[in-house]
Amino acid sequence: MKLRLAFSRKGKTDPGREPVIARVVKETGVLINVEKANIDSMAGEMLIDVPDKDADQVRRRLEEMGVTVRVMENAVVRDEEECVDCGACIGVCPQEVFSFDAEWRLVVSAERCVLCGKCIRACPHGALSQQG
Ligand code: SF4
Numbered sequence: 017m018k019l020r021l022a023f024s025r026k027g028k029t030d031p032g033r034e035p036v037i038a039r040v041v042k043e044t045g046v047l048i049n050v051e052k053a054n055i056d057s058m059a060g061e062m063l064i065d066v067p068d069k070d071a072d073q074v075r076r077r078l079e080e081m082g083v084t085v086r087v088m089e090n091a092v093v094r095d096e097e098e099c100v101d102c103g104a105c106i107g108v109c110p111q112e113v114f115s116f117d118a119e120w121r122l123v124v125s126a127e128r129c130v131l132c133g134k135c136i137r138a139c140p141h142g143a144l145s146q147q148g
């Protein structure tokens with residue numbers, strides 16, 4: 017399951033100043049895959065992937081440390097009314113989220129998405145968006 021994390025780094029005791037991911041891994045034994053991270057001097061955002069069965073535990077521990085956690089059920093969402101199955105999103109996605117089925121209809125494997133945003137910019141019909 018993918019979790020989107022947001023944290024402040026403004027104050028010396030803010031969660032972004034602490035090794036929160038390493039701490040959760042050490043305390044829980046859950047292996048966390050960091051798929052994306054944008055961190056500057058004031059704040060940070062991360063996309064992490066954890067096994068579904070461990071997601072509640074990881075989320076709870078991160079929130080206790082002051083991190084804002086949002087569960088991403090579907091990282092990229094396709095509006096089926098707008099999609100014309102042109103395939104422009106297939107070539108730009110680094111994660112191979114998109115493919116065609118036997119009838120040349122677009123198939124979306126959203127669990128692979130790392131929220132890079134390339135497909136959203138590439139779609140000529142505005143059919144793709146990020147959850148939340
Ligand atoms: S946001 Fe990036 S990783 Fe996710 S589906 Fe689009 S191109 Fe692929």
Ligand code: SF4
Pocket residue numbers: 094098099100101102103104105106122138139140141142143144
């Ligand atoms: S680029 Fe947009 S319209 Fe084309 S297949 Fe992908 S989602 Fe559908």
